[in-house]
Amino acid sequence: MEDTPMPEPLWRAVHQLVSETVQQCQEVLRYTEPDQAYDWQRMTLYRATDAADTMDMASMLIAAYCQHAGMSKDKLESYLQLSQQHTRAAGPTGADRAHVAGLLSEDPPAGADRPGLVRMRYGRGERQAEKAHRPEDDP
Structure with missing residues (x-):
């Protein structure tokens, strides 16, 4: 199975789904523009x-095929990297809130002083905030 190419029907279905995703991601970027200020929260999240x-x-389509193929x-x-999976139904996590705090240059949240996900995400937010204050090479 590992040395055979993806079957054509699966290839087409995956390409269609990825193309749809790219369009949805482009819309996320569109709704971040200043002229969309009235609706950015709703539409970027949607x-x-x-x-x-x-x-x-x-x-899941690829996984179903892999399962079908043995x-x-x-x-x-x-x-599938199941250990990385978490549900949106639970809402933003402490790591997500730490990332926002770093982006907004706010005080680090509890746990950001210890090694782990919260500290990593806060640091990522800080770095992204620093980059945002520098001019972009390619806007």
Whole structure:
């Protein structure tokens, strides 16, 4: 299975889903523009979650094929990176809030002084905020 190309119908379906995702991501960027200030929160969240859901469909389609073709459960779960999976239904996590605090140059949240995800995401936000204050080479 590993040395055979993706079957044509699966290839076409994956390409269609990825193309839809790209369009949804482009809409996320469009709704960040200043002339969309009245609706940016709603539309960026709608389109970002649409994109995530569409990519999830692509992933599950590929996973279903791999399962159908006889891939072991352990290998499939490894490739799906299940340990990274979390649900949007739970809402933003402490790491997400830490990222925002870093982006907005606010005080670090609890836990940002210890190694781990919260500290990493706060630092990422800080770096992104610093870059935002520098002129872009290619706007």
